[in-house]
Structures are given as C-alpha cells and as structure tokens.
Amino acid sequence: MRDLQAIQRRTYDVIIIGGGINGAATARDAALRGLSVLLVEKGDFAAGTTSWSTRLIHGGLRYLEYFEFHLVRESLREREILLRTAPHLAKPIQMTIPIYGGGSRSYWEIQAGMVLYDILSYDKSLPNHRMLSPKKVRQLFRSLDPEDAKGAAQYYDGQAEYAERLCLEILIDAQAAGADVLNYTTVTALEREGNRITQLSLHDQIAQQTYTVALSDQTVVVNTAGPWVDRVLGLGQRDGHAAPIGTEPKIGGTKGSHIIVDPFPGAPNTALYVEAKSDGRPFFIVPWLGQYLIGTTDLRYTGDLDRVKADDDEVDYLLRETNRVLPTGHLTRKDVRFTYSGVRPLPYSEGKKAGSITRAHILYDHTREGVRNLISLIGGKLTTHRQVGEEMTNWAFQQRGQTPPPSPTRHRPLPGCIWLDDPRIAAAVEQYRDRVPAASLDHLFQMYGACAIAVLALVDDAPDLAQPIVDGLPDLRAQAVYAVQTEMAHTLLDITRRRTTLAMQANYGFDALPALTETLVKHCGWSAERCDREIQAHHTFMAENCIPDYALQSEGMLRSRKAVGAASE
Structure with missing residues (x-):
C-alpha cells in the first residue's frame, strides 16, 4: 500500500514528472547518488513513448547523414553499456x-x-560491418527483391525486446536506492512563488485522493513527460490562478506507427533496414519474439496524445513497402496481429520535414522563463536514457550549489542482470523442470533475468501458478501475481501490455483475460466487479489504440471480443 501521508511529510531533493524510460533513468541516477527522489507518472510506467518504440538499442546510423556525429557516438557508447549491464534485456541483433x-x-x-x-563504436563488443556482393545477397536472402540489387551491408546493433521491462527494472533499482515511484498519480498544479515552483498538487488515481507535496528551497523539478511536456508546463499557477510556464511550445511531436505480423513466406532471419520505394523513408523489418515488427512511419502529429493509433493508410503503407522489399511475402491486412503508434517528443521546429528534425535531446532550463528550479527534457531516445539521467542529475546537483559526484550507472548492473552461463539458471532449471515447461523456464530468464527466480518461487506455495496463461504461449500465471505483488501493476493492461507481451501475442490480449482474472481473484484479492471493469477497459483501450479500424468493422473481431467477455464472467 502507498503511504501518501509519509510522502506528504517528506522533503524531496528531486521531483520527477513522467515515468517513461528517461524519467526512470533520472530517478535511478539521482537516488544512487544520494538525493531523495519522488517520481510520479499519470498512467502506468513506460506506457507512453517508451512502449511504442521500435525496440532497438541503436547508434542511429542515419543520423550520420545530418552530421550528428556526437549523437551517434553517444548512442553507440550507451548501447555498449546496456549490453553489459542488462544482457537479458539488451541483446545483439544483426541488421542488413x-x-x-x-x-x-x-x-x-x-x-x-x-x-x-565502426570508427565511432571503437570500444564495442560487437563485430564490425561487412559488405555483401549481389551474388552473396542472392544466396543469403532469396526472397529479397532482386531488381537492380547492388549488394548489401551487414552490421550489428542492439534490441530491447521488452522495452517496458527495461524501464521497470530501472525503476525497481531506483526504489532500492530509496526513491519513491508512483504510477497512476497525476500532477494537477505546479504552484509558483517568485522564481520557483514551491508546491505540487497531485491526484492519486488508485486511492482517489488529492494531496500536495511542498518543495524546499533546494528542491528541483524534472519534467520528463515526453510528448506531454507542454501540458505539464501549462499547469503552472500563482495564488490559485493559471500561470503557465513559458509561452512557446517546446514539443513538435511526430507520430510513429508499427505493425506486428506472424512469420510469412520469405521472412528474413535477420533484421532488415530498408528504404521505402514510395517516399524513400527508412524503416525496419525486425524479428521479434517469433513474430515480425515492421515500422515505423514519421508523420507530424497534433492530435490527442492519450489516443494515438496507426490509421489504415499507415498499415497499408507498411504492408505495401514490405511486399516491395520481400515480394514473396504477399502480406495483407489479414496478416496484421497487432498495431501500435506513439508520438516522438521532438523539439518544436516549424517547417522542417519530420525526418530531418534532430534526435539529439535538449535539457531546457526554465530559468529563462522565470522558473529557476525546473528543467524539461525535449527529445530523448530509448538508447540514450542512461546518459539523460546522468545529465539531469548533474544539473540537479548544480542547481543545489553542489559538485555532482560521479554517476555509478555506467557500470552498475540492473537487478535482473544475468549471463546464460550463470549457475543460478542451471539450479533453477533443475529445481523446477518437473513443474514448469522448459520453454517457460527459458522464457522467464529471457524476460526477467535473475528476477525469474523470484517469479518461480511463487509456484512453491501455489502450484496452480505454474499453469500457462494462454495455451501455446510460455507465460505463466505466476507472472500475473508477481506483476501485482512486486512490480506495481494495477490493471489488466499493465499486465498484458507492459509486464508481459500478451497483448501483442494473444489476440490483443483477449485470449489471456479469462486466466488472468481467475488468477487475480484467487491470489490477489480482485473482486468480480473489478475484473469486469478491467476487462471493459482493456477492450476499450485496444479498440481506441491498437486494433485497426478496418478490423473493428469485421464480424470476426466483434465475435472474438464478445466471446472473451462471456468467458471472463
């Protein structure tokens, strides 16, 4: 249970608004360097841009065209740090x-x-690139469009299959260092006095309670709300009257959409980084957990940030361009298993093409707008989150008139850090091999790393938790209980979309709902009424954000949703 009274009484050195990967990294870095930290997130952790990325830990090869060598070098260095400190969540992937x-x-x-x-990644552990002749390409990729092929380049980057869990582990490490992290906590006002923010008004959606947190003259506020940065700045107040911070927009978001499909004829064994023939935009075709992740688009976006969806034209664009690269694929709308879309929190830039806007992050100090204890993050990539956290914490110390101590995060492993030859894995396999399928054991260590041992321990006291959530998938019922008891999950969507990947692999998560609700009633004290509300919320979210509009019109999808609702009653 959350102790809101204790939070109200505590004086924090740093208050962070936004629980995506950059806010999480800032909380971790600051807490590990001895600062008292409060992080608040209006929804679930990693539910925004972090969750809607292409799930790559990459140097940004195309940024070289814009001469952003510093950004590429920084990204490549951070890629190497992640491969070393979170090997279960950041893994090498070959790109062609x-x-x-x-x-x-x-x-x-x-x-x-x-x-x-290769030069900019001089300290990497991954192999250098190699160039392939047209003949070699035909041998390795028989399904690639052969017309006017001149060869190919192959290199390695990183992949974060579970980007949401990467964010979560960072937050768990921040908690272990003393940070208070709260999801489903909305900032409703930033009270200004003089040239400082002096108080935050918060609404806890779980407890349905509104309260305030007072700031000392040493407290700094970090705005890592991603696409919602400007919305947070608009919450400024003086004496109860609106007093927005700044007058110019900071964010000029662009929309990026993805589709997920099952393996198809001619699907590649490695990731492809290809150029769309219709408009020249680069996009990825990436093997992902037995499926293929295809994206992304890059469109200016000014719509509802809480309801972002891949429209039918974007889905058709990605299918069409994939079929042009891999003509044997013959992908159609019927092959799409999931879609998702999000908004990149890029700097506001009037008149620039979406693809040419810098991906380098900016730390915007609001002293120039009359608030000296507030900084906002503009931009920021999945790959460079740790660097952002280090820079934000350095700023916090400097604002407090202190010399920043060295950051430990360059070398500190995440809680689940484990290597495949770790004897703990062999011991767990031996202990649970008669109760848990081998595929599930492998899946748990791939997803949770060393924390899989704690998930498996739940089976000791409740053998029914070794049952699968969905037949044919490796996820166990124990994961749902662990998500609620240990990982701050409060909704079915938290479990299906961000603690696991069931929403993306089990018919938009609908196939998982009966087993999940049964498990949560039995082991976590959820009521039938709560389950009904959660099922409806899950359906609504998927319809508004993930199920293509064309699919919503099909009788098959409607029947599927009705069947799930009936089975869960």
Whole structure:
C-alpha cells in the first residue's frame, strides 16, 4: 500500500514528472547518488513513448547523414553499456541494409557510412560491418527483391525486446536506492512563488485522493513527460490562478506507427533496414519474439496524445513497402496481429520535414522563463536514457550549489542482470523442470533475468501458478501475481501490455483475460466487479489504440471480443 501521508511529510531533493524510460533513468541516477527522489507518472510506467518504440538499442546510423556525429557516438557508447549491464534485456541483433541502384544512397556511400559507424563504436563488443556482393545477397536472402540489387551491408546493433521491462527494472533499482515511484498519480498544479515552483498538487488515481507535496528551497523539478511536456508546463499557477510556464511550445511531436505480423513466406532471419520505394523513408523489418515488427512511419502529429493509433493508410503503407522489399511475402491486412503508434517528443521546429528534425535531446532550463528550479527534457531516445539521467542529475546537483559526484550507472548492473552461463539458471532449471515447461523456464530468464527466480518461487506455495496463461504461449500465471505483488501493476493492461507481451501475442490480449482474472481473484484479492471493469477497459483501450479500424468493422473481431467477455464472467 502507498503511504501518501509519509510522502506528504517528506522533503524531496528531486521531483520527477513522467515515468517513461528517461524519467526512470533520472530517478535511478539521482537516488544512487544520494538525493531523495519522488517520481510520479499519470498512467502506468513506460506506457507512453517508451512502449511504442521500435525496440532497438541503436547508434542511429542515419543520423550520420545530418552530421550528428556526437549523437551517434553517444548512442553507440550507451548501447555498449546496456549490453553489459542488462544482457537479458539488451541483446545483439544483426541488421542488413539491401542496396539498390534506384535508392537514395549508393553502395559506396553506405560503405563509407558503415566504416564511420565502426570508427565511432571503437570500444564495442560487437563485430564490425561487412559488405555483401549481389551474388552473396542472392544466396543469403532469396526472397529479397532482386531488381537492380547492388549488394548489401551487414552490421550489428542492439534490441530491447521488452522495452517496458527495461524501464521497470530501472525503476525497481531506483526504489532500492530509496526513491519513491508512483504510477497512476497525476500532477494537477505546479504552484509558483517568485522564481520557483514551491508546491505540487497531485491526484492519486488508485486511492482517489488529492494531496500536495511542498518543495524546499533546494528542491528541483524534472519534467520528463515526453510528448506531454507542454501540458505539464501549462499547469503552472500563482495564488490559485493559471500561470503557465513559458509561452512557446517546446514539443513538435511526430507520430510513429508499427505493425506486428506472424512469420510469412520469405521472412528474413535477420533484421532488415530498408528504404521505402514510395517516399524513400527508412524503416525496419525486425524479428521479434517469433513474430515480425515492421515500422515505423514519421508523420507530424497534433492530435490527442492519450489516443494515438496507426490509421489504415499507415498499415497499408507498411504492408505495401514490405511486399516491395520481400515480394514473396504477399502480406495483407489479414496478416496484421497487432498495431501500435506513439508520438516522438521532438523539439518544436516549424517547417522542417519530420525526418530531418534532430534526435539529439535538449535539457531546457526554465530559468529563462522565470522558473529557476525546473528543467524539461525535449527529445530523448530509448538508447540514450542512461546518459539523460546522468545529465539531469548533474544539473540537479548544480542547481543545489553542489559538485555532482560521479554517476555509478555506467557500470552498475540492473537487478535482473544475468549471463546464460550463470549457475543460478542451471539450479533453477533443475529445481523446477518437473513443474514448469522448459520453454517457460527459458522464457522467464529471457524476460526477467535473475528476477525469474523470484517469479518461480511463487509456484512453491501455489502450484496452480505454474499453469500457462494462454495455451501455446510460455507465460505463466505466476507472472500475473508477481506483476501485482512486486512490480506495481494495477490493471489488466499493465499486465498484458507492459509486464508481459500478451497483448501483442494473444489476440490483443483477449485470449489471456479469462486466466488472468481467475488468477487475480484467487491470489490477489480482485473482486468480480473489478475484473469486469478491467476487462471493459482493456477492450476499450485496444479498440481506441491498437486494433485497426478496418478490423473493428469485421464480424470476426466483434465475435472474438464478445466471446472473451462471456468467458471472463
């Protein structure tokens, strides 16, 4: 249970608004360096941009074209740190760039870019690139469009299959260092006095309670709300009257959409980084947990940030461009298993093409707008979250008139850090092999790392938790209980979309709802009424954010939703 009275009584050094990966990294870095930290998130952790990414830990090869060498070097360094400190969540992935005569980049231009990429990643543990001849490409990728093929480049980057769990582990480490982290806590006002924020008004959606947190003259506020940065700045008040912070927009968001499909004829064994033939935009076709993740688009977005959806044109665009690269695929709308879309919190930039806006992050100090203890993050990538956290914490110390001590996060492993040859894995397999399927044991260590041992321990006291949530998938009922008891999950969506990937692999999560509600009633004290509300909320979210509009019109999808509702009663 949350102790809101204790939070009200406590004086914090740093208050962070926004519980995506950059806010989480800031909370972790600050807490580990001895600062008292409060982080609040209006929804669930990682429910925004963090959850809607392409799930790559990459250096940003295309940023070289815009001469952003510092950003590429920073990203490549951070990629290496993640591969070392979170090997269960950040894994090497081979990328292939097919090169065509009609493309915007020649064979030699791409080769020069690959050489520079290797130079900038001089301290990497991954192999250097290699160039492939047209003959070699035909041997390795028989399904690639052969017309005017000039060869290919192959290199390695990183993949975060469970980006939401990466954010969660960072927050758990922050908690262990003393930070208070609260999801489902909305900031309703930033009270200003003089040139400072002096009080935050908060609404706890779990307890349905509104309260305030007072700031000392040393407290700093960090705005890592992603696309919602401007909305937070608009919450400024003086003496109960609106007093927004700043007058110019800071964020010029662009929308990125993805689709997920099952394996298809000619599907590649490695990730492809390809150029769309219709508009030249680069996009990815990435193997992901037995499926393929395809995206992304890059469109200006000014709509509702809480209801972002891949529209039918975007889905058709990604299907069409994938079929052009892999003609044997013959992908259609019926092959789409899941879609998701999010907004990149890029700097506001009037008139620029979406793809040319810098991906480098900006720490915006609001002293110039009359508030000296507030800083906002503009931009920020999944890959560079740790660096953002370090920079934010350095700023916090400087604002407090203190010299920042060294950050420990460059070398500190995340809580689940474990290597495949760790004897704990073999011991757990031996202990649970007669109760838990081998595929589930492997899945748990891939997803939770060392924390899988705590998930498995739940089976000792409740053998029924070794049952699968959905037949044919490796997720166990124990994961749902662990999510609620240990990982601050409060809703079915928290479990299906962010503690597991069931929403993306089990018919939008609908197939998982009967087993989940049964388990949560039995082991976590959920009432039947709560389960009914959660099921309805799950359906509503999927319809508004993930199920394509064309699919919502189909009788099959409607029947599926009705069947799930009936089975869960």
